[in-house]
Amino acid sequence: MASSLTKDAAEREKTSPAVGGKTFFGHPRGLAPLFMTEMWERFSYYGMRALLVIYLIAGGPDAKPGSQGGGLGMSEANAVAIYSVYVAMVYLLAMPGGWFGDRVWGPRKTVAIAGGVIMAGHLCLALPGQAAFFAGLALVAIGSGLLKSNISTMVGHLYDGPKDPRRDGGFTIFYMGVNTGAFAAPLVIGTVGQEVNWHLGFALAAMGMGIGLACFLFGSRHLSPVSSTVPSPLPKDERNVLLRKAAIWLGVAAVFYGVVGGTGHFTLNWAVIPITILGLIIPITVLFRIKRDKELSDTEQTKVSGYIWFFVAAAVFWMIFDQAGSTMSTFAEKKTTDNVFGLHFPSSWFQSVNPLWVMALAPVFASVWLALARRRKEPTTTVKFSLAMIAIGVSFVVFASAMGLASDGAKVSPAWLLGIYMVQTMGELCLSPVGLSLTTKMAPQKYASQMLGVWFLAVTAGDCVTGLLSTAGVDLNGVGVILGEAAIAVAAGTAIWVSRKKVEGLMGDVH
Known part of the structure; x- marks a missing residue:
């Protein structure tokens, strides 16, 4: 036993940071550069996203009268389709991004390369012209896909395995970086882009990613040595x-x-339509391949069947939720009052509302779940998903009401959007963290690492549906369409609720 203990200690010394010495809020020092990298990367991403649709329509027939010109002058339908495809590709590319980290470069090198690619993408966006714009979008999507999976993996490397008591707290601090960057970005990049110059706003996004990359490179000496290895080198x-x-x-x-x-x-459709169709085919193909894998046990096969229920519901949820940056963004730009108590603000500021609600409500939800768990009354995963689907549906019922009030050319109060985002955030907190946890619990052993990428494919599927609808000429700002989406979400939530006993039976020992 002595020799094995010595071996275990030696292995920990080689792969895990020392317990003593300086810390970052009681956590390994390597968490600091990862926190800063993620915060600045999200700053660049959400800042650019806040400007994207408004920039695309600026100078065109669907732009707000009297607004800054200099955009690409596209129709709102094309702008929504491009936005939807872009967001879908960011999440679709998270799977090959994780593969590159596992098989080719290792997580640390992959994140460093990703940061450079993202920065180059934002710099392309800062140049005038459609060619530079689409090249920039492609580079940002590729870089985000490379970074997304690997930086989270490196956070896990800082701790002594899943049972390290600091692990959950470390991820909580890390994800606060996500919301901090997402909250600040529209206030800074959005203001400069909308009020001063679009391309200067995109340049600020590049600067943000540059700061994040510098933080990562400077602080990489504090990361676990495991992050530099390639877990499964490609022959x-x-x-x-x-x-x-x-x-x-x-x-x-x-x-x-x-x-x-x-x-x-x-035409633009020759690029958009194949990508959106591909974004729907890939998630279906991946799930079908996993489900048909004969190496899985009967229990694992059953759990995959149960997981498909949650995957479809999540796709519907993200289809609606991600319209915050497209249909709701143009509603904020053209049909919402842009001042409060005489203080004018650009419409991109509304993109800061969701991360603000997340930071305000996440501790409340966590406390409520813990309090209910102590009383053995915490809702099951199926109930939480049902609540999320109903919440996102209700948010679009409210959106339809606001849209109806603005149909005669009048502008509605910003309070409408604040309320819609609040309800959506409540749904997000019932679905997003629960779905991530559920994915790790229900994943077959053979696909343990890949299943988080599968979860992100639900976002891809939802956004691709939005892209196809917009490309087909469906008016996503029409009250009837908005209510139709709300009805689909509520129906999906109700279906999970009604079938919860069946779904929970498929889940086995996971609840």
Whole structure:
């Protein structure tokens, strides 16, 4: 036993930070650079997102009268489609981003490269012209996908395994960085972009990512050595096969779009529609492949069947929730009063409301769940999902009411959007952290690492549905459509509630 204890201690010394010495709020010092990197990356991402749709329509027929020109002058429908596809791709690329960290570069190198790619993307957005704009969007989406999974993995590396009592607190501090950056970004980047110059706003987003990358590189010496290793290196023969397949598909795409463009038939839909369809096919394919895997035990197969219920519900939830940056953003720009007590503010400030509600309500929800758990009355996962779906549906009923009040050209009070975001945040707190936890619990052992990427695919699926609807000419700002989406969400929540015994049976020992 002595030799094994010595071996275990040696392994911990090589892979985990020392317990003594300086700390970051009682946590390993490596949490500080990861916190700062995530905060500044979210600052750049949410700042750019707050400007995206408004910039796309600026100078066009759907822009707010008297607003700053200089945008791309697109229709609102095209702007919403581009926004939806962009957000969908960020979450879709989280899966290959995690794969690169596991098989090619290791988490630390992947995050460093991701930061540079994101910064380059924002710099492209800071340049005028559509070519630079779309190149910038692609780079930001790729970089965000590379960073998203790997930086969270490195937070886990700081602790001595899942049972380390500091682990949950460390992730809580880390995710406060997400909301801090998301809250500050629209107030800074949004104000500069809308009130001064669009491209200067995008340049500020690049500067934010640059600060985050500098924090990461400077503080990387405090990270766990495990973060520099490649957990499952890609063999040379497998790498060559992948490179060959990638080259073939890129060649096919280049020839196809070369023909379409060369014959003068290329429009925006030729890019948007294939991507949105792909964003729906991939999640379905991934779930189908996992479900049909004959190596899974009967219990794991049953749990995957139960998980599909939650996945579909989450896709509907994010389809509505992510319209905060598209349909609700244009509503804030054109149909909501932009001053309070005589104080004028740009519409992008509304994008700070959700993270503010998260920071205010998250401790309340956590306390309520703990108090109910002590009394053995905490709602089950199915009940929490039902509440989330009903909440997001109710938020769009309220949105439809506000839209109806503004139908005659009048502008509504900002209180309407504050209330809508509050209800949506309550739904988010019932679904997002619960869904992440549920995913780790219900994941088959074979797919333990991949299932978090599968969870993010629910966001991709939801946003791709929005993109397809917008591309098809559906008026997402129409009261009927808004109420239809609300009805779908409430119906999904009701279906989970009514079927909760069946779903809980499929979940096995997970509740």
